Amino acid sequence: MSSIEIESTGQICGARIRGVDLTKPLSPIEVADIRAAWLEHHVVIFPDQVIDDDDLERFTLSFGPFGVDTFFGPIEGREHIAAINRDADETSPLFAENWHTDWSFQEHPPQGTCLRAVTIPSTGGDTLFADQHAAFDAMPASLRERLEGKRAIHSAKLPYSPQGSYGDADRDSGRSMDIRPSEEAFAEFSHPILREHPETGRLGIFGCIGYIIGIEDMEPAESMPLLKELHDWQSQERFVYRHAWEPDMLVLWDNRSVLHAATGGYEGHSRRLHRTTIGAAV
Ligand code: SIN
Numbered sequence: 569m570s571s572i573e574i575e576s577t578g579q580i581c582g583a584r585i586r587g588v589d590l591t592k593p594l595s596p597i598e599v600a601d602i603r604a605a606w607l608e609h610h611v612v613i614f615p616d617q618v619i620d621d622d623d624l625e626r627f628t629l630s631f632g633p634f635g636v637d638t639f640f641g642p643i644e645g646r647e648h649i650a651a652i653n654r655d656a657d658e659t660s661p662l663f664a665e666n667w668h669t670d671w672s673f674q675e676h677p678p679q680g681t682c683l684r685a686v687t688i689p690s691t692g693g694d695t696l697f698a699d700q701h702a703a704f705d706a707m708p709a710s711l712r713e714r715l716e717g718k719r720a721i722h723s724a725k726l727p728y729s730p731q732g733s734y735g736d737a738d739r740d741s742g743r744s745m746d747i748r749p750s751e752e753a754f755a756e757f758s759h760p761i762l763r764e765h766p767e768t769g770r771l772g773i774f775g776c777i778g779y780i781i782g783i784e785d786m787e788p789a790e791s792m793p794l795l796k797e798l799h800d801w802q803s804q805e806r807f808v809y810r811h812a813w814e815p816d817m818l819v820l821w822d823n824r825s826v827l828h829a830a831t832g833g834y835e836g837h838s839r840r841l842h843r844t845t846i847g848a849a850v
Contacts, residue, residue: 570598574605579809581699581826583609590617590627590818599630602820606631606680607768610825611697611809614818621649621842624684627818628844635671635678635845639728639753641746649842652683652830653744656838660741661733664830667698667803669823672775673722675757676848678823685817687840692833695819697809697826700772703802704762707773711801712762714794715773719758720780727778729753758784761798765824766849773802776827802827813841 573587583605588598606612619627625648628634640650652663670681683695704712727733728749735749761783763774777799783791811819821828823845 570595570601572598572601572605574601574609576609577613577809580702580807581609581697582611582613582809582811584613584615586615588614590614590619590623593626594630603631606820606822607765610699610701611811611819611821613811614820615814616816617818618816619684619818621646621684624649624682624818624842624844627820628682628846631820632679632846632849635847636674637671637845639724639734639748639750641748643842648844650844651686651745652839652841652843654834654839655744656836658742658744660738660743662830662832663743663745663747664828665832666778667696667776667799667827667829668778669775669827670845671724672759672779672823673724673753673755673757674848676850677759678845678847679849680820680822680846682818682820682844682846684842685813685815686842687838688813688815688817689834689837689839691837692831692835693813693837693839694831694833695811695813696829696831697811697821698803698807698828699809700774700802700807700825700827701765701770703804703807704772706807707801711797715761715798718761718786719784720761720775720795721756721758721782721784722775722779723756723781724753724779726781727753756781767824772825773798774824776802
């Protein structure tokens with residue numbers, strides 16, 4: 569056991585971790601303890617960590633390879649760090665306000681995502697996390713039976729194709745983030761809707777409508793109402809941990825266990841976080 573201290577948020581998921589210095593390489597036992605906490609709590613929060621992008625990259629690589637961020641340009645001088653940025657005077661539609669799990673449209677979606685606070689507004693800008701194990705556990709049998717054995721078709725086309733919401737229509741919005749829509753967004757991969765977590769084996773719901781554009785072997789007239797019903801179920805407030813950011817904070821979440829969504833409420837203030845993904849262990 570390392571000397572890390574883990575304190576649950578007291579909400580549906582999430583835990584704060586102290587007693588570790590992220591400016592230094594993690595020991596194997598620290599990595600093992602953080603990984604165990606991450607698998608148990610799904611979102612782990614490291615407050616009071618004055619770290620830079622080298623530290624962020626080293627932390628990320630402690631848990632797996634970098635993920636592939638097809639539709640983001642990296643920040644200057646880095647290959648694997650993207651900026652989630654909003655300028656104080658920006659009026660473009662808020663980025664990532666819809667529930668999603670990162671890059672579920674890939675064949676091998678990333679295990680996790682790390683976000684490092686760079687500029688945090690004094691108010692607003694919380695990130696919401698919806699626990700998809702809790703949503704599965706509480707799911708009524710009538711809904712579960714209609715989803716069992718079904719595979720969802722995931723695609724990035726609605727947000728990231730040239731015709732998508734971050735595509736041509738967004739070009740003149742004044743968005744400060746480096747989003748790069750492309751034809752690659754039309755690729756489709758399917759994943760089971762209800763599935764065992766690849767590491768813990770715990771059953772949960774994977775993904776939601778948005779990146780999910782249909783269900784295999786179902787007509788849209790049947791699949792879309794079902795996906796909307798699932799969305800209403802899996803994003804209920806009782807499954808949600810609301811994360812309030814602080815300066816010098818790093819958060820790591822498990823894309824296999826939670827959905828997440830950005831929130832606004834910081835008009836007139838800038839917000840910037842540096843982001844990496846941890847690729848799938850394939
Ligand atoms: C994201 O979805 O990666 C961004 C979350 C946030 O801005 O709070």
